[in-house]
Every structure is written in C-alpha cells, then in structure tokens.
Amino acid sequence: MILGKVIGNVVSTVSETGYGSRKILIVQPISPSGESKGQCLLAVDTVQAGIGDTVLVLEEGGSARMILGEPETFTIKAIIAGIVDQITM
Numbered sequence: 549m550i551l552g553k554v555i556g557n558v559v560s561t562v563s564e565t566g567y568g569s570r571k572i573l574i575v576q577p578i579s580p581s582g583e584s585k586g587q588c589l590l591a592v593d594t595v596q597a598g599i600g601d602t603v604l605v606l607e608e609g610g611s612a613r614m615i616l617g618e619p620e621t622f623t624i625k626a627i628i629a630g631i632v633d634q635i636t637m
Contacts, residue, residue, distance in 0.1 A: 554574070
C-alpha cells in the first residue's frame with residue numbers, strides 16, 4: 549500500500565472499454581510526514597477522492613480488480629482504495 553496525495557486528473561477522449569467512466573487521478577507518493585517521495589503514478593479512483601486528498605493506493609493488480617468487481621476484464625496497475633483522514637505517528 550502506498551500513501552499519496554492526489555495532485556491532478558487525467559482526461560481522455562478514448563480509453564480501454566473496462567475503464568468506462570471511471571476517474572483516473574495523478575497521485576504523488578508521500579511519507580507519513582507529508583514529504584514527496586518517488587515518482588507520480590496514475591490510479592483509478594473508487595472512493596470519490598479529489599485534488600489535495602491524502603489517499604491509500606493499492607498497486608497490486610489482482611486486488612485492484614477485486615475491489616472493482618472486474619476479475620479478469622481488463623488490466624489495471626493501481627487503485628485508490630481509501631481517503632486518509634488523519635495520520636498519527
């Protein structure tokens with residue numbers, strides 16, 4: 549699982565049929581203290597996240613497809629599985 553901050557949207561006029569009307573967001577991985585780390589990634593949103601939200605991202609394709617209820621329909625690499633309300637260290 550990756551902790552990240554949503555920094556943008558992806559807009560596409562043509563997409564794989566499995567993605568349909570799903571929202572794809574740009575996520576910057578962050579440390580628990582909020583510092584950027586690593587490269588940005590694209591993730592399918594399942595929790596109504598928006599720009600500025602801190603989120604949990606799954607990068608396991610099998611788990612992502614199970615959350616979407618699409619076991620083998622299309623390929624997916626990352627999915628936003630939750631919005632983080634608070635981090636306590």
